[in-house]
Structure formats: C-alpha cells, structure tokens
C-alpha cells in the first residue's frame with residue numbers, strides 16, 4: 001500500500017463554511033443598500049465608500065505587515081465589511097481625509113490594538129463613526145438631501161434628517177402635528193428618500209439584506225428583532241401617552257440608523273453576545289437606550305451609542321448568562 | 334412535522350452511496366485477529382491456547398466481571414498465536430490470531446434460514462443468552478447488551494426505544510438490515526421487550542430511509558407493542574439522549590442514564606444480533622459493515638466475520654483507490670482514522686469510509702470570530718468555543734462548571750466552525766482531564 005494515510009481525531013468532515021464566505025455574505029447583503037445609496041446621493045456615495053473600504057484594507061495590511069509581523073489576513077473580508085459599514089454611517093459628502101481618519105480609528109485603534117479580529121470589544125465601524133462625530137461635528141451632521149444619481153460630491157444640497165427636524169421642532173415648542181408636514185412620508189422613508197448617512201436611508205434595501213442574512217444563515221433573528229421590537233414597543237407606549245410630543249413607532253423604526261444598526265451593526269459577531277438568551281437581552285438594551293437618547297438625550301440619533309454601550313456588557317453576559325443546556329434541571333412529567 | 338430533538342444539530346451531506354446495495358456475504362478470510370476487548374468494560378479472558386483447534390462460534394475469551402462479555406471464534410481453524418495488535422483506537426491490545434481451516438461451525442447453531450418468531454425463553458434466560466453470545470451495542474457504543482437489559486432495583490423501564498436512525502453520513506449497514514431482515518429485527522425487539530418486561534417499543538428511523546420506515550411499518554402489526562416512527566434528518570439524531578428526546582420527549586438529566594427516565598435504547602443491529610443469539614443460538618461472530626467512499630469502484634454492504642482485516646473488505650469493494658488519503662472506521666463524524674489496513678473488524682465496526690486525499694486534511698485554523706455557530710450546532714447547548722478556550726488555558730475547574738463532561742463528542746461544533754477551529758480536540762483533552770479530577774476527588 002503506497003498511500004500515506006492521514007490519522008487525525010474525529011470529526012473527519014467539515015461543513016465548508018468559512019470566515020471569508022460569511023464576511024462576503026455580509027458584503028452581498030449590504031449591496032442593495034449601497035446601490036440605493038448611489039441612486040439617491042450620486043458620486044459622493046461612491047467616493048466615500050471606496051475611500052473608506054480602501055483605507056480600512058490598507059491600515060489592516062500595514063499593521064499586520066509591519067507591527068504584528070504575522071500572516072496577512074486582509075482577505076478574510078472583515079476589514080472590507082468594516083470599511084463598508086463605516087461608509088454607511090457617514091454623510092455622502094464627507095471629505096475623504098475625515099473618512100481616512102475614521103478608518104484609522106476603526107481599524108488601528110478599535111480593532112488592532114486589541115489583537116485584531118475576534119478580540120475587539122467594541123464595534124470598529126461604530127468607534128470610528130463616534131470618533132468622527134465628536135471630532136468633526138459639523139461635517140458629520142451636514143446631510144445631503146437625496147438628489148439623484150448625478151449629484152456631485154461636494155456640491156450636494158444639505159438639509160436636516162427627519163430625526164433632527166423632530167428634535168429641533170419639539171425643542172422649539174412645536175407639536176408633532178405641525179412638524180409632520182416637514183418630514184418625509186413613511187413611504188418615502190421606507191424607500192430611502194430622505195436625508196441621512198449614506199447607507200441608512202433605504203429601509204427597503206436594508207430589509208432585503210436582512211432577509212438574505214437570515215436565509216444564508218449568517219445571523220439569527222434574535223438581535224435585529226429584539227432591537228426593532230423593543231424600539232417599537234417603547235415608542236408605541238410614549239406615542240399612546242402623548243402623540244403630540246412623541247413620534248409614532250413607525251417613524252422611529254424608519255428614521256435614522258435603526259435598521260442599519262439593528263441588522264448590520266448590532267449583529268457584528270465579535271462584539272455581540274454568543275447565545276440566544278443574551279442576544280435578546282442585548283437587543284432589548286440597544287432598543288431602550290436608543291429611544292432614551294432620541295427622546296431625551298442631546299443627540300437626535302442614539303443607535304451608535306446604544307450599540308457601543310451594550311457592547312461593553314457583552315463579556316459580562318457571555319460569562320454569566322448561560323444557555324439552558326440539555327439535561328440541565330429537567331422536569332419530566 | 335417529523336419528530337426530532339429541539340436544539341442544535343447539523344446537516345452534513347448524506348453520501349449514502351450504498352443505500353441500494355444488498356448485503357453480500359464476504360468469503361471467510363484466511364485468517365482473523367480477534368481482539369479481547371471489543372466492548373466497553375473489562376477485557377475478556379482468553380480461554381484457548383496456541384495450537385488449539387477451534388470451531389466457528391466457539392468461545393475463545395470469557396467475560397470477566399459484570400461489564401464484559403464473551404468473545405467467540407468467527408472461523409474454524411488453528412490458534413496461531415496470542416499476540417498484541419494495533420486496533421482501531423491506535424492502541425495495542427491482545428488478540429487471538431486464528432488461521433482458517435474450512436468452516437466448521439459448532440453444532441448448536443441453527444444455520445437454516447427459517448424465521449422463528451415464537452418466544453420461548455424467559456426474561457432472565459434472554460439476558461443470559463446475550464451474555465453467552467457476546468452481544469454488545471452494535472451502533473458503535475459496544476456496551477454489553479446484557480448489562481443494559483439488567484434493570485437495577487429501584488429503577489423502572491416502561492418503554493424500549495430502538496435506534497434505526499443511522500445519522501452518520503455514508504453508513505447504510507442498519508438501513509440494509511432493516512430492509513432485508515425486518516422480521517428478524519422485529520422479533521429481536523420483542524425479545525428485548527420481554528427481557529426488559531415492557532409492553533411498548535418505538536423504532537426511530539431517519540426520514541431519508543423511507544423504504545425502511547414503510548417496510549417495518551408494514552410488518553409491525555404482527556408484532557404487538559411495536560410502533561415505527563420517521564424522524565427528521567438531522568445529525569446527531571442517533572445519539573441516545575437525542576433519540577429519547579425526539580421519540581418520547583423525555584430529557585435524560587446531565588450525567589444520568591436513559592434508565593433514569595424509564596427507557597433503554599437498543600440499536601436495530603443489536604436487535605438482529607439478539608434474534609440470532611436467542612432464536613438461532615448463534616453468537617456474535619459476524620456483522621454487517623458498510624464499505625464506502627466515492628472513489629471505490631464497488632462500494633457495498635458486507636456480512637463480515639469479526640476479526641477480518643480491513644484490507645480484505647477494501648479488496649472486496651474493488652481495491653484501495655489511488656487517491657485515498659484517509660480510512661475511517663465508523664462514520665466521518667465520530668469514526669476513527671486508522672493508519673494501516675491490517676486493523677481487524679470488531680463488533681463495533683459499522684463502516685469503513687475511504688476519503689480522498691483532498692478531503693482528508695483539515696482546513697487552516699484561523700481566529701475565533703465569535704459567530705456562535707458552534708453553540709447553535711451543539712445538540713446539548715454547550716458553548717464549544719468557551720470549552721476549547723478553557724481547556725487550552727488549563728482552566729479545568731471552570732470547564733467542569735461549564736459542563737464539559739456532558740459533551741458526547743459528536744463533532745458538530747468542529748464540523749460547523751467557519752474558522753476551522755479544532756474545538757472537539759481541545760474539548761476531549763479538557764474532558765479527560767476533568768473526568769480524572771472528578772475520579773480523584775471521589776477517591777479522597
């Protein structure tokens with residue numbers, strides 16, 4: 001017998017799923033939102049996305065090559081996903097240098113200082129975004145209004161997001177029935193025809209991505225549904241108490257980054273909990289904190305902060321909240 | 334909706350290449366090597382000497398202690414030597430080498446083809462017969478059957494479950510047996526029921542073997558108390574605790590046995606062996622083995638004498654394919670890779686799977702991305718990623734609290750992990766260490 005036989009412990013089969021395939025699956029799920037973003041915001045969306053993705057990949061490469069001196073893993077797709085998500089969280093007219101700074105913070109600080117993929121406690125794209133928001137508040141909150149495919153990069157007309165309109169208006173003592181004329185209709189919001197960061201506006205496209213993620217079994221329903229469900233219930237209660245002061249639940253779900261956050265940001269593998277029970281708690285936490293910030297906080301939008309805050313609790317949840325294991329405290333009737 | 338277990342599980346490609354291949358009788362080999370430990374428990378004691386002439390079916394090693402069983406010669410001929418051999422586990426153990434001369438069976442064995450369904454023996458007699466005939470669990474666990482059938486005082490069994498799931502990819506030995514030996518299996522089930530003093534038995538079969546389900550369902554009315562159930566195709570449906578949960582919705586508590594929830598599980602192959610032992614006086618000297626692999630020219634299901642070298646089976650199936658990179662005894666998820674083909678078929682060998690070189694290695698290991706897919710895959714809801722980390726770091730007390738000893742080593746976690754992490758390798762290591770710790774604690 002000439003064959004050299006491999007002897008290794010079982011199992012001798014593998015499901016063929018790989019990190020790379022999962023990450024590229026996320027990229028595919030993000031494409032509908034990317035296309036609708038280009039459709040609404042034009043060249044700016046392309047420039048910002050390309051520069052964000054490229055700079056994330058380059059930073060990851062440089063750090064692995066020259067600082068870690070370990071094998072380069074930029075092909076695993078994780079930096080690509082971070083780059084896309086970072087772009088999705090900023091306005092489409094953001095200057096390239098700010099995008100590059102954001103990418104640096106996301107990759108070099110939020111991801112690599114902790115040892116790279118799998119070790120970072122906070123969602124890198126969100127850390128990058130929050131850093132940019134604090135450092136460049138003006139540029140980060142001038143939102144181009146959708147003007148179609150041919151919109152130039154720097155000459156986009158800017159305006160306030162629906163969330164900001166509501167927040168400002170309520171602060172100035174206006175009531176919701178007056179404000180409602182200034183914001184897009186739910187149908188427009190569903191399709192993405194409103195001001196906002198480049199990837200968050202098109203609810204329809206994000207939901208297509210969600211369905212893809214579920215079918216492709218990249219994520220489970222637990223986090224997105226608990227985030228969206230808790231936001232819906234919380235805002236519904238407020239709205240029922242006083243519809244003149246609190247916006248309706250549908251508005252809260254469609255406006256701002258809720259869908260992007262719930263479907264793509266909160267579900268980041270590394271920074272979200274490991275078992276369904278914790279996932280639900282984590283999701284509900286994000287939902288509640290988001291609404292609190294939106295309704296009572298200083299910022300019109302709170303999804304990013306909410307996710308980052310809940311990220312901080314993930315190690316604790318993983319250590320103490322355990323799935324009910326088979327054969328544990330069983331009652332047999 | 335088909336019944337199944339509630340959480341976890343994976344769906345490896347079924348690859349049941351030999352589902353339609355009728356069981357073929359392999360010619361008696363020129364020589365056999367019969368290990369004295371083919372079951373869980375203590376090794377049997379050799380009772381023959383070098384140079385002795387033995388007949389097919391004669392006891393060559395006797396059971397030692399309660400958890401042990403008899404071992405019989407599977408051929409007639411001269412005891413060549415009693416020597417050590419490397420078995421499927423890769424360890425050395427004692428085996429009786431016999432050189433075949435003709436095929437002379439001991440005359441108590443009824444070799445005719447008549448099917449005897451009438452049960453004459455009492456419960457105790459059936460159990461004794463299982464011990465005398467060397468019957469062990471043929472699904473792979475190889476636990477001595479007489480032990481499983483002896484219900485300790487204080488415990489009660491009200492239903493027998495029969496495992497016809499065969500959830501491992503590639504394997505079809507049980508499937509063929511159910512199709513070709515349906516009445517014998519059902520009689521075997523009646524015998525097991527009698528031994529356990531239960532009125533009911535449920536046979537669980539994965540729904541990918543619809544022909545077996547319908548065949549046994551058609552025969553079942555002739556056998557009072559037996560019902561046949563199709564189960565969802567999901568690995569590890571054939572694991573004892575998962576089967577019990579699926580069929581009768583009872584959950585065996587961690588660290589306990591099926592008897593603690595009033596049931597006993599036996600494999601269909603075991604039921605057939607019990608039939609032969611009790612009704613035909615035939616000890617366990619041969620079994621059905623699936624020999625399979627995509628590159629084999631003639632994969633098939635063979636009735637093989639215990640102790641036949643694996644090489645003979647591969648020859649019968651068309652010879653070792655050029656591209657073979659791995660030979661597995663058992664299925665690809667839980668089987669053992671062997672390093673040479675002189676390893677003998679034993680009571681627990683359900684199949685021989687040949688994998689081509691490009692499927693024999695493992696994928697490159699990368700970072701844990703914390704995707705939780707290993708938890709999702711675990712039928713016991715264990716956190717495999719955590720158990721691996723704890724074992725790696727030597728944090729065994731914590732691993733014990735995280736229930737590492739519950740792990741049934743089904744391999745679903747490693748199978749699933751997108752980062753190719755060797756989860757089960759580390760869990761096994763941790764599990765062994767923790768069990769040792771527990772034993773040492775108990776001694777103090």
Ligand code: SF4
Nearest residue numbers: 701702704705707750
């Ligand atoms: S499946 Fe693999 S990568 Fe995913 S959490 Fe488990 S060990 Fe980590």
Ligand code: SF4
Nearest residue numbers: 711740741743744746
């Ligand atoms: S090998 Fe153990 S930990 Fe892994 S899936 Fe099976 S039972 Fe769970």
